[in-house]
Amino acid sequence: MSTVANEIAPALQAKIERLDALLDSIAARHANVKLASSLAAEDMLLTHAILSRGVKIGIFSLNTGRLHAETLGMIERVSERYGYEIEQFRPQQDAVDEYVTQHGLNAFYESIDLRKRCCEIRKVEPLNRALSDVSAWVTGQRREQSVTRAELHEEEQDNARGIAKFNPLADWTEADVWAYLSALDVPVNPLHARGYPSIGCEPCTRAVRPGEDSRAGRWWWESRDTKECGLHITSVSAIPVVEVSSIGQANQD
Numbered sequence: 412m413s414t415v416a417n418e419i420a421p422a423l424q425a426k427i428e429r430l431d432a433l434l435d436s437i438a439a440r441h442a443n444v445k446l447a448s449s450l451a452a453e454d455m456l457l458t459h460a461i462l463s464r465g466v467k468i469g470i471f472s473l474n475t476g477r478l479h480a481e482t483l484g485m486i487e488r489v490s491e492r493y494g495y496e497i498e499q500f501r502p503q504q505d506a507v508d509e510y511v512t513q514h515g516l517n518a519f520y521e522s523i524d525l526r527k528r529c530c531e532i533r534k535v536e537p538l539n540r541a542l543s544d545v546s547a548w549v550t551g552q553r554r555e556q557s558v559t560r561a562e563l564h565e566e567e568q569d570n571a572r573g574i575a576k577f578n579p580l581a582d583w584t585e586a587d588v589w590a591y592l593s594a595l596d597v598p599v600n601p602l603h604a605r606g607y608p609s610i611g612c613e614p615c616t617r618a619v620r621p622g623e624d625s626r627a628g629r630w631w632w633e634s635r636d637t638k639e640c641g642l643h644i645t646s647v648s649a650i651p652v653v654e655v656s657s658i659g660q661a662n663q664d
């Protein structure tokens with residue numbers, strides 16, 4: 412169980428214990444597994460849950476070249492707090508240069524196709540490289556984050572890559588996440604306090620207004636149902652949730 416710095420409610424404590432058991436199970440079932448961290452709140456929660464307990468799950472981040480300085484600063488904060496160097500994957504420079512020369516540095520505002528092409532170069536290709544040597548990956552996605560994530564499962568099969576995909580925070584609420592971060596004194600991106608619940612590249616992310624959903628500030632000029640960058644829209648199959656009480660047994664299969 413994670414080290415508790417402050418008092419936390421029993422219901423959250425139960426969720427933490429279940430999360431820890433799930434992460435242990437993932438590490439036991441997969442020798443090569445990585446967390447894809449955006450360095451935002453959910454991923455910092457998972458980073459703490461992994462590093463504070465020495466769970467054998469690697470952590471990487473996609474350094475797109477367009478991140479906020481505050482987001483890049485989280486890499487240093489993780490290093491200071493946990494003594495862990497987050498692996499960074501950057502886009503291929505020749506692909507970036509070609510896009511910028513042909514379309515312009517900020518051409519993603521002009522059309523969904525050009526936005527998706529930029530995400531393909533700066534995020535999807537580096538993600539595919541990051542995941543080329545693993546049998547599973549872990550994300551901080553939650554169901555309530557947006558309409559595009561309402562059907563999210565805790566465990567899925569990433570059919571495009573032929574690997575497992577785990578979303579251990581699928582049923583966590585925003586309040587759960589922040590209660591955990593506060594109770595365990597986890598470092599968080601300062602942009603959250605300035606109205607950014609979801610953080611991506613600087614030119615494609617704005618603060619949200621009261622009442623807007625947490626991903627309303629991502630690609631705000633597009634309609635709600637196109638707002639994924641391609642990292643999570645590969646074909647996935649749901650896998651039935653394994654009860655925590657049976658995880659240890661399942662690991663030995």
Ligand code: SF4
Nearest residue numbers: 519529530533612615
């Ligand atoms: S979020 Fe914006 S800047 Fe970042 S890769 Fe996608 S289109 Fe490009």
